[in-house]
Amino acid sequence: MTTTLITGANKGIGKETARQLIAAGHRVFIGARDEERGRTAASELGAEFVQLDVTDDASVDAAAKTIADAGGIDVLINNAGVEPRLPDNSIPSPVDTTAADLQAVFATNVFGVMRVTHAFLPILRRSPAPVIVNVSSGLASLSMLSDPQSFTHFYQGIAYPASKTAVNVITVQLAKALPEMRINAVEPGYTKTDLNGNTGTQTVEEGAEIIVRMAKIGPDGPTGTYVSKHGPMPW
Helix, strand or coil, X not given: CCEEEEECCCCHHHHHHHHHHHHCCCEEEEEECCHHHXXXXXXXXXXEEEECXXXXXXXXXXXXXXXXXXXCCCEEEECCCCCCCCCCCCCCCHHHCCHHHHHHHHHHHCHHHHHHHHHHHHHHCXXXXXXXXXXXXXXXXXXXXXXXXXXXXXXXXXXXXXHHHHHHHHHHHHHHHCCCCEEEEEECCCECCHHHCCCCCECHHHHHHHHHHXXXXXXXXXXXXXXXXXXXXXX
């Protein structure tokens, strides 16, 4: 049986990804910062809970030990993420964005991905078919973000796109360094979740589809790619 860990999986796309993978026969660990919410989600889905705060070294190390003792994992899905929004749910202006604003977002979206990935690499190496799926965004595409004809061109914020572009870099470089693993970045699409104040235009079921698809690839599958459910994304 394939065993999968999903970070930030007590709600939204992460929870729906867990549901779909359990239905596909995976054993799933739901990683969540909040123990009560994480245990509730795991109980609802038939998953297993592990306390995991991606911004905290001790929490990640403890989660890695717990999962290693439980038999390890084959798939890591780096899903936990944050997006800055103002009280009225608008996107912060570039000119009002500070270095501290960037640090707050990067703490979860970038450093959290590296912290979790680094801690779980020794465990993933024990799997015969290790897979890492990094949840990116269409906003990570610089060619789309700078194209007036692109659907992402409207987005004015700096912190969230910059963090997801960094996730793409992490994906490419790790895929080159670890050719025995399948490591890919995915764009779920603009999904209605708490992350964006529920302004997304598609359901969590639709958003989870590409994550689930890439979590299920075999040793001969793609690696070092950036894809949506429609196909390859421009960098």
